[in-house]
Every structure is written in structure tokens, then in C-alpha cells.
Amino acid sequence: MKRLAILGSTGSIGVSTLEIIAEHSDRFQVVALTAGRNLALLEEQIVRFRPEMVAVPDQENAQRLQERIGSSGPRILYGTSGLIACAADSPADMVVSAIVGAAGLEPTLAAIEAGRDIALANKETLVIAGELVMAAVAKAGCQLFPVDSEHSAIFQSLKGHRKKDVRRLILTASGGPFRNWSLDDLQEVTPQDALAHPNWTMGRKITIDSATMMNKGLEVIEAHWLFDIPVENIAVHIHPESIVHSMVEYVDGALIAQLGIPDMKTPIAYALSYPERLTLDLPPLDLCRLGQLHFATPDSQCFPCLGLAYDAIKRGGTTPAVLNAANELAVEAFLQEKVGFLDIPRIIGSVVQKHTTTAASGLEQVLAADTWSRHAAQAVIHEIQGVSYS
Ligand code: NAD
Ligand code: MG
Numbered sequence: 001m002k003r004l005a006i007l008g009s010t011g012s013i014g015v016s017t018l019e020i021i022a023e024h025s026d027r028f029q030v031v032a033l034t035a036g037r038n039l040a041l042l043e044e045q046i047v048r049f050r051p052e053m054v055a056v057p058d059q060e061n062a063q064r065l066q067e068r069i070g071s072s073g074p075r076i077l078y079g080t081s082g083l084i085a086c087a088a089d090s091p092a093d094m095v096v097s098a099i100v101g102a103a104g105l106e107p108t109l110a111a112i113e114a115g116r117d118i119a120l121a122n123k124e125t126l127v128i129a130g131e132l133v134m135a136a137v138a139k140a141g142c143q144l145f146p147v148d149s150e151h152s153a154i155f156q157s158l159k160g161h162r163k164k165d166v167r168r169l170i171l172t173a174s175g176g177p178f179r180n181w182s183l184d185d186l187q188e189v190t191p192q193d194a195l196a197h198p199n200w201t202m203g204r205k206i207t208i209d210s211a212t213m214m215n216k217g218l219e220v221i222e223a224h225w226l227f228d229i230p231v232e233n234i235a236v237h238i239h240p241e242s243i244v245h246s247m248v249e250y251v252d253g254a255l256i257a258q259l260g261i262p263d264m265k266t267p268i269a270y271a272l273s274y275p276e277r278l279t280l281d282l283p284p285l286d287l288c289r290l291g292q293l294h295f296a297t298p299d300s301q302c303f304p305c306l307g308l309a310y311d312a313i314k315r316g317g318t319t320p321a322v323l324n325a326a327n328e329l330a331v332e333a334f335l336q337e338k339v340g341f342l343d344i345p346r347i348i349g350s351v352v353q354k355h356t357t358t359a360a361s362g363l364e365q366v367l368a369a370d371t372w373s374r375h376a377a378q379a380v381i382h383e384i385q386g387v388s389y390s
Contacts (some may be wrong), residue, residue: 005032005092054081119271130225152267153245153258189341217309318369325373
């Protein structure tokens with residue numbers, strides 16, 4: 001029986017993870033759950049999976065949850081300390097890191113330092129603090145399994161091969177809903193347009209990141225840290241069908257890829273059960289019916305976020321943390337209709353340009369860069385809105 005703590009259990013990845021666990025209840029036991037503000041869903045999950053501990057964002061939500069479930073339920077914690085306790089003090093063998101954004105960093109790092117294996121969906125953790133996190137993994141001797149479909153594909157495509165024979169990693173990207181749009185068309189994009197992803201059903205933030213292609217930029221940085229490959233050797237191909245989940249090119253020209261229907265259950269299950277494979281109730285991939293697969297080069301003019309991410313990891317140090325935080329604020333401002341779609345890369349570019357890069361080897365430095373970036377991004381957002389900011 002593998003004991004699991006699931007951080008972000010009410011999100012898209014969290015819910016898919018619990019569906020897999022329910023199908024394989026003989027193999028997995030849930031010991032901790034954490035969620036944001038969806039208390040109704042969290043309550044259902046508590047009743048069904050009987051965790052020992054849960055965490056919610058604040059005291060008010062903790063009290064509301066306590067009233068809903070009564071005194072016989074799990075221990076209810078709150079705030080960052082509650083998240084960290086669920087990640088590091090619960091009796092979990094593996095922690096599923098599926099909170100969205102920078103909020104996932106501290107609990108994930110705490111879980112690593114406590115020696116827990118990690119199923120990593122929260123790519124922001126590696127974007128913000130890749131150096132720190134990978135050093136902590138090496139020190140603790142735990143294992144980090146990618147949940148992101150591209151990274152799971154690369155993880156699988158590297159098996160049985162020598163790292164020195166790798167020439168390039170090739171990440172595939174669907175291109176999002178605006179793949180063939182012009183810059184003029186992109187001016188008019190609304191949150192509703194951007195939230196309609198053609199292939200994947202995901203949380204709001206990653207769906208917008210997919211539309212701007214920042215998601216792929218974050219994934220390039222994630223791949224760099226996970227697989228220890230220079231960013232110069234990580235390429236991105238647009239692949240609108242999202243069937244080839246990513247590939248590894250070897251020095252002899254061989255390309256090894258992993259294919260499958262676009263459903264996150266496959267990479268989640270592989271991270272949970274590695275090296276075994278779980279039987280999943282998913283429709284098979286019918287390549288004959290599909291007939292064709294397409295690949296293209298990303299359009300850097302319409303989707304500058306990808307280039308911003310490459311530049312940030314090349315600058316290194318605190319710059320990726322600044323990129324990530326500015327992106328989080330810009331996406332939120334776009335969702336709230338405070339700024340336009342094309343303002344997202346403008347805000348990020350402007351904040352990153354103002355940043356003086358420093359080393360990112362400690363958590364404090366990384367968190368300070370994150371906070372600085374949020375203030376700087378807020379100021380740019382106010383400027384765009386025409387509000388003077390003092
Ligand atoms: P989501 O928005 O659907 O869910 C996020 C979860 O985190 C929810 O349970 C929410 O309550 C919780 N949460 C949000 N903010 C929080 C905070 N400040 N403190 C504590 N909890 C908080 O997001 P998602 O789509 O499931 O994505 C989760 C992570 O997985 C992201 O980092 C995303 O990039 C990554 N990922 C998602 C997918 C996907 O298909 N959804 C694929 C690959 C990677
Ligand atoms: Mg992905």
C-alpha cells in the first residue's frame with residue numbers, strides 16, 4: 001500500500017489523481033489532502049478517502065470545514081504551515097504536488113527535505129527554484145517523478161539510453177487555441193476565448209499559459225532542471241494533435257517518443273506507480289483513424305512568452321522566479337479583464353528587464369525575488385490601466 005499526500009486535491013490534476021486512486025484502492029491510501037477554497041469538493045473527498053490530515057488556505061476556511069465535517073474527521077490545518085505539515089509530517093511515501101503557482105514551492109521543498117518521493121505536477125516549483133530543489137532531491141535521496149505529460153514522455157524516452165548519447169530534447173506544444181491567429185486577431189482575445197483549450201481540460205492558470213505559450217516556456221525550464229540538459233539543447237515543436245507527448249533525439253539521429261491520447265491520467269498514473277504501469281480505463285489511441293500528425297515551428301512574434309522563458313533561464317539565478325511571478329500576476333490581471341492578452345508578455349518582459357539577477361541558491365533569495373516581481377508587475381499593470389501608482 002503506497003501512502004499518498006495530495007497537495008491541490010480539488011484541482012484538475014488533484015481530481016484526476018483521486019480518480020486513479022479510487023480505481024486502484026488496493027494499492028494506494030490517501031493520508032493527507034490540501035485544497036484552496038472549494039470546501040464542498042474537499043468535504044466529499046474527505047468522506048470518500050478518509051485522510052488523516054487536511055489543509056486549507058486560512059483559519060476562516062479551516063473553521064468552516066470543521067463545522068461541515070464535525071469533530072470525528074481528519075486534523076484540519078491551515079496556511080503555509082498547514083500545507084507544509086501535510087507535505088512533510090503526514091505519513092506519506094509520496095507527495096503529489098498539484099497546487100498551481102508559486103504557492104506549491106514551499107510544501108514541495110519541505111516534502112523533499114523530509115525524504116518523500118514526489119509526483120511533480122507543479123512545474124512552477126522547478127521554474128522558481130530549480131537549482132535549490134534539485135540539490136535538495138540529491139541530498140535527501142528521494143525521487144522526483146514528472147507528472148507533466150511532456151516530461152513524463154521524456155522520462156520514458158530516456159529509459160534504457162545513455163545520457164551522453166542525447167542530442168536534444170524536443171517538447172511538443174499544441175499551440176493552444178490561437179495557433180494560427182495574427183497579432184491583430186490576438187489584440188481582441190477575451191478570457192473566455194483563451195480558456196477554451198482545444199485538446200486539454202486543465203485549471204485556469206495553465207490554460208491561459210497554454211494560450212500565450214508561457215506554459216511551454218515554463219516546461220523548457222522544468223525540463224532543463226529535471227533532466228540536467230542545457231536549454232540550448234531543448235527545442236519546441238508545435239504539434240496540434242497532442243498525440244506525441246515529447247521526444248528525445250539521440251546522437252545517431254534516432255528519435256524516441258511517447259505517444260498517447262491527451263489525458264493526464266496516463267502520466268499521473270505512471271508517476272504514482274513507477275516502474276509498474278497501472279491498467280487505466282481510457283480509450284486506446286487509434287492512429288489509423290487519426291491518419292496524420294502535424295508539426296511546425298513556434299511563431300515567436302505572436303507568442304513572445306516562449307522566448308522570454310528561454311532568455312530568463314539563460315540569465316539564470318533569480319530571473320526565472322521573477323518571470324514566473326510576473327506571469328502569475330499578468331495572467332490574473334488578464335482573467336480579471338484589467339489588461340489585454342498581448343499585455344501578458346509586455347508585463348513580464350518589462351518586469352524581467354528591470355530585475356537585477358542575483359544567485360538563487362537559497363529559499364529566502366528566491367522568495368524575495370518572487371515578492372519583488374509581484375510588486376513590479378502590479379506597478380506595470382496599474383500603468384497599463386492608466387492608474388498612477390505610488
Ligand atoms: P487547478 O487550478 O485546477 O488546481 C489547483 C489546486 O491548487 C486546487 O486544489 C486549488 O484549490 C489549489 N490552490 C490554488 N492556489 C492555492 C494556494 N495559494 N494555496 C493552496 N492551494 C492552492 O490547477 P491544475 O490545472 O490542476 O494545475 C496544477 C499544477 O499542475 C500547475 O502547476 C500546472 O501547471 C500543473 N499541470 C497541470 C496540468 C493539467 O492538465 N491540469 C498538466 C500539467 C501540469
Ligand atoms: Mg505539459
